[in-house]
Amino acid sequence: MTNNLKSRRSGRSLNPKFITDLCMKTRILIVFLAVVFGMGDITVSRASDDNDIATITDIVLVRPGCFVATVLGSAIFVVALPFAAASGSVHSTANTLVLTPADATFTRPLGDFDSLE
Secondary structure (H helix, E strand, O other): OHHHHHHHOOOOOOOHHHHHHHHHHHHHHHHHHHHHHHHHHOOOOOOOOOOHHHHHHHHHHHHHHHHHHHHHHHHHHHHHHHHHHHHOOHHHHHHHHHHHHHHHHHOOOOOOOHHHO
């Protein structure tokens, strides 16, 4: 009786490697389907003005330059502070050397170069 059951079984045996491979394929399929279904809600929309190059230029070149200007302006302001205090122009000196570059670095919208003038 047991020999008949063995001969009717399929040629595949349930060894651990086969089970592991089957589980891995199932997991990959589940992750793939979750990503596909998750991306179904994403709508691609763009603003009317195309300023990709301006944004990239701002991130790569202008923001680091403004940051360096803020750091150097702060150092120069510390050196010039006694002279500015003696002349009563601390506020305008701080505005020129520190606040203007800091605003251009941290508060200006990406790709907006109008406020740099």
